[in-house]
Amino acid sequence: MTKIDPSLYLQNQQKTRTPSPELGKNEFLKILMTQLSNQDPTNPMDDREFISQMAQFSSLEQTTNMANSIEQLVQSQLVSPVIEYSHMIGKEVSYQAFDKDTGEKLDVETSKVVAVSQKEGWAILELKNGEKIYADAVLQVSEPTIKED
Missing domain, CATH: 2.30.30 (SH3 type barrels.)
Known part of the structure; x- marks a missing residue:
């Protein structure tokens, strides 16, 4: 019989949440999914509002990717004495x-x-x-x- 790892017990899990001052793409997706799953079926979210939020997410992801690419470029330039x-x-x-x-x-x-x-x-x-x-x-x-x- 397999044993359960004691670190997975609920009593051993962190009880307090540590808030983050930054809103990244994962947090944005969680908020969007929570909104979609908790909306009133008789009064769904306006299409324009949903498209606007998806555009914001896409813009956030592109900005993040661009920042990472620039950081990699800067690091590679700093490393090479050639x-x-x-x-x-x-x-x-x-x-x-x-x-x-x-x-x-x-x-x-x-x-x-x-x-x-x-x-x-x-x-x-x-x-x-x-x-x-x-x-x-x-x-x-x-x-x-x-x-x-």
């Missing part, structure tokens, strides 16, 4: 060069950005001279001095 630094493609950047063997500072070098990638959430600028530098290592950004076709 998108954030893509405007630098074609620009010249100056950066402090270092000797790869000793770590000693060399002269400030300048090169054109040809691509942007990411590594562990950091933007990497790929330069025409073959170097790859972190975007935060850039000292100066400028338009290219020599136009190339």
Whole structure:
């Protein structure tokens, strides 16, 4: 014989209702269904009023979906450093060069950005001279001095 989960007993259910300050689409549908089920059969709801309420529900649902889509778009834009630094493609950047063997500072070098990638959430600028530098290592950004076709 199967046992009943004690959490489902009425005595274990929440006795007080916590009101919500927001009216979402689920609450709107509940109100509409309650109205329809409790209306007087001899005096049903006016067609225009019903259509108006359905239009309000449709508008609420579309607005909610649009807000969710915009939120997803914003989140995806914030996450990608590639998108954030893509405007630098074609620009010249100056950066402090270092000797790869000793770590000693060399002269400030300048090169054109040809691509942007990411590594562990950091933007990497790929330069025409073959170097790859972190975007935060850039000292100066400028338009290219020599136009190339």
